[in-house]
Amino acid sequence: MNSKLKDVLKKTLDNGRKITFLVGAGISAESGIPTFRGKDGYWVSGSKNYKAQEIGTFSMFQKASQEVWKWFLYRKSVTEFAKPNKSHFLLKDIECLLEDQFALVSQNVDGLHKKAGSSEARTFLIHGDFDFVRCGSECSSELYPFPTTIDLSKRDKHVITEKEWVLLRCPKCGDDLRPHVLWFDEYYNEKYYKRDTVLRISKNTGLLIIIGTSGATNLPQIIVENALSRGAFVVEVNIEKSLFSEHLIQKKNGQFVQNKSTPFLEEFYQELNEIMNARV
Numbered sequence: 001m002n003s004k005l006k007d008v009l010k011k012t013l014d015n016g017r018k019i020t021f022l023v024g025a026g027i028s029a030e031s032g033i034p035t036f037r038g039k040d041g042y043w044v045s046g047s048k049n050y051k052a053q054e055i056g057t058f059s060m061f062q063k064a065s066q067e068v069w070k071w072f073l074y075r076k077s078v079t080e081f082a083k084p085n086k087s088h089f090l091l092k093d094i095e096c097l098l099e100d101q102f103a104l105v106s107q108n109v110d111g112l113h114k115k116a117g118s119s120e121a122r123t124f125l126i127h128g129d130f131d132f133v134r135c136g137s138e139c140s141s142e143l144y145p146f147p148t149t150i151d152l153s154k155r156d157k158h159v160i161t162e163k164e165w166v167l168l169r170c171p172k173c174g175d176d177l178r179p180h181v182l183w184f185d186e187y188y189n190e191k192y193y194k195r196d197t198v199l200r201i202s203k204n205t206g207l208l209i210i211i212g213t214s215g216a217t218n219l220p221q222i223i224v225e226n227a228l229s230r231g232a233f234v235v236e237v238n239i240e241k242s243l244f245s246e247h248l249i250q251k252k253n254g255q256f257v258q259n260k261s262t263p264f265l266e267e268f269y270q271e272l273n274e275i276m277n278a279r280v
């Protein structure tokens, strides 16, 4: 770990500001989860070929909820059996050391932070969570666990049985349930995606570490701007430059580290562990 980052880490531990991790799809790639925006984001239905940005929308759900569900069930069948990788476990280990000084803001909906043991109280899933569903007509804002009786193991991509479809009805009003995820034509809010909470955290952050996200969505961009303007040090760890990189390189309190997430987090964990042990 470079000396600038070591200094910032020590300083942040002393002043009690948060050490916040902002993570995206890159961190789950090693677990075999395809990204929404990549080539695996496509969905073929009949003669039509949809992009994720077209099918993962509320307007498509209103027109063709079954088709949207077929796509989501297929995606969920992939995440359901995926295992957390070393990066997920290292984030959990770092949390164990930092406790309430730690915050994890994740764009991933795949449930792998939970499987790795990250605490729910310090994990903020700003794009939702595949493990929950909610009423598509918003008769209430209640979240329901994804119906476990839907078999995800051997799915025919293009079939939803009558029995399954019954399970995807709102228990209160009978309308279609929807996956608890932020769609491409929707906005962040506090109720479902903890928008205000993470913005507050970003202002109280001394060190922000961005891993495996392209910076293409609006809330992560605001988090980074908030942190920078409040004097936080912001590091981007990525195998290639993203929308964040050039911006950070130009800042005195910004840095781009070209690395994979696991080796970076391993080093970070060791360094943090040493600093903390030296203080006991």
Ligand SMILES: [Zn+2]
Pocket: 135, 136, 137, 138, 139, 140, 170, 171, 172, 173, 174, 175
């Ligand atoms: Zn309802």
